[in-house]
Amino acid sequence: MRRSITVFPRLTDKEVSAVVETRKQYARAFNMSTECLINNNSTSKGFLHKVQYETIKEGCPSLPTGLIQCARDVAVEAVKTWNAKKTKLRQKHPKKAERMRRPSMKEGCTMRYDVRTITLRGSQLTFSTCDRRIRTIISIPEFFTERYSSSEGWKLKGANIGMDRRGRVFVNLIYECPDSVIEENNEGKIVGLDRGVYNIVTTSDGVHYGAKDIRRVKRKYDHVRSELQEKGTRSAKRRLKAISGCEKRFVHDQNHRISKRLANADEDVSAYVLEDLSSMSMLRLKGKSNKTMRKWLSNWSYADLEFKLIYKCQRNGIRAEFVDARYTSQKCSVCKTIDKASRKGNRYICRHCGSSMHADTNAAINIRDNYITWVQKLGQAAVNQPYGWGATGRPETEPVGKTLTSKLSGLSQCH
Numbered sequence: 001m002r003r004s005i006t007v008f009p010r011l012t013d014k015e016v017s018a019v020v021e022t023r024k025q026y027a028r029a030f031n032m033s034t035e036c037l038i039n040n041n042s043t044s045k046g047f048l049h050k051v052q053y054e055t056i057k058e059g060c061p062s063l064p065t066g067l068i069q070c071a072r073d074v075a076v077e078a079v080k081t082w083n084a085k086k087t088k089l090r091q092k093h094p095k096k097a098e099r100m101r102r103p104s105m106k107e108g109c110t111m112r113y114d115v116r117t118i119t120l121r122g123s124q125l126t127f128s129t130c131d132r133r134i135r136t137i138i139s140i141p142e143f144f145t146e147r148y149s150s151s152e153g154w155k156l157k158g159a160n161i162g163m164d165r166r167g168r169v170f171v172n173l174i175y176e177c178p179d180s181v182i183e184e185n186n187e188g189k190i191v192g193l194d195r196g197v198y199n200i201v202t203t204s205d206g207v208h209y210g211a212k213d214i215r216r217v218k219r220k221y222d223h224v225r226s227e228l229q230e231k232g233t234r235s236a237k238r239r240l241k242a243i244s245g246c247e248k249r250f251v252h253d254q255n256h257r258i259s260k261r262l263a264n265a266d267e268d269v270s271a272y273v274l275e276d277l278s279s280m281s282m283l284r285l286k287g288k289s290n291k292t293m294r295k296w297l298s299n300w301s302y303a304d305l306e307f308k309l310i311y312k313c314q315r316n317g318i319r320a321e322f323v324d325a326r327y328t329s330q331k332c333s334v335c336k337t338i339d340k341a342s343r344k345g346n347r348y349i350c351r352h353c354g355s356s357m358h359a360d361t362n363a364a365i366n367i368r369d370n371y372i373t374w375v376q377k378l379g380q381a382a383v384n385q386p387y388g389w390g391a392t393g394r395p396e397t398e399p400v401g402k403t404l405t406s407k408l409s410g411l412s413q414c415h
């Protein structure tokens with residue numbers, strides 16, 4: 001598990017220009033490495049070192065060896081990702097795959113440092129640059145040092161150093177702790193979460209998150225925005241920009257609150273089950289028209305909420321699982337009949353068994369049950385098929401309960 005925090009050390013002008021020069025040479029070392037790897041069709045660090053080290057040393061004369069190695073490691077990863085993307089694209093659009101741009105770094109890049117090139121002792125931070133090692137005092141917020149202390153297994157893994165738009169040098173410190181330290185809760189209950197337009201999140205227990213207040217503020221922003229857009233003057237545009245910032249911060253704050261409340265729930269929760277929104281085809285299958293879908297997605301930052309929820313739950317030993325969520329809003333959670341007509345506004349009134357409840361709660365229960373059914377199916381199949389999924393031609397998936405963020409996509413549907 002990883003956590004990071006950004007600090008802005010106070011540097012002299014000379015030190016800042018050293019960082020600027022280091023970035024230039026770092027980018028050059030990266031670009032030379034990727035060129036070499038792609039031209040030789042290799043992703044080996046050892047090969048790169050043997051073939052290219054002297055050339056890079058000549059091309060980036062004052063870049064410390066440690067940083068050349070960092071740039072090289074980043075290059076190897078970038079080429080691996082690039083290769084994988086290219087192979088995937090080649091199957092569908094061979095021409096596009098050939099035109100794919102090679103990974104490259106610009107002078108304004110962010111540099112990755114490892115433990116050899118950056119050290120932190122107490123509040124004294126030192127890191128390598130082209131000029132010499134910069135030594136500076138930083139202050140890390142107390143909440144961070146308390147929560148991610150070395151006594152709990154957290155260690156500095158490295159850092160990203162770069163410059164923001166205002167020209168300030170930032171250091172993004174990365175801490176890591178072995179996953180085994182976190183105890184997973186397997187005893188608690190499984191809760192389904194439905195994300196929607198009206199309520200941001202609804203649990204299968206019928207609790208709605210982020211309803212009234214958010215809608216009010218959101219409406220206010222929508223209103224002001226449409227008025228400003230109509231005006232179209234220069235000052236209106238300036239104001240629009242400012243508002244977009246305010247709105248972004250509001251959304252982030254609310255997502256933090258919602259995910260925090262879910263992750264620190266009083267009840268004993270072992271897993272939250274969410275619908276897998278990563279594929280657009282799933283969205284189409286959710287039975288919404290494109291226009292409502294667009295509105296729904298633009299209405300709230302669901303990816304951000306998902307990210308925050310996962311990392312907050314991770315720390316508390318709660319798993320986040322994903323299921324295919326087809327028909328979850330059309331199916332009755334009691335008798336499991338799929339009938340679009342049963343849904344009326346925000347109520348779900350089953351035309352078959354007569355049960356009635358909030359439509360979002362109904363969907364959340366379906367999401368939870370989809371997951372439970374899937375786990376049961378997996379358990380049975382594992383008994384019948386000792387050779388694993390591969391033998392039956394099913395996609396290989398990570399065992400349930402072992403990964404915190406395992407996306408259970410590409411499975412047979414379970415509704």
Ligand SMILES: [Zn+2]
Nearest residue numbers: 332335350353
């Ligand atoms: Zn029913």
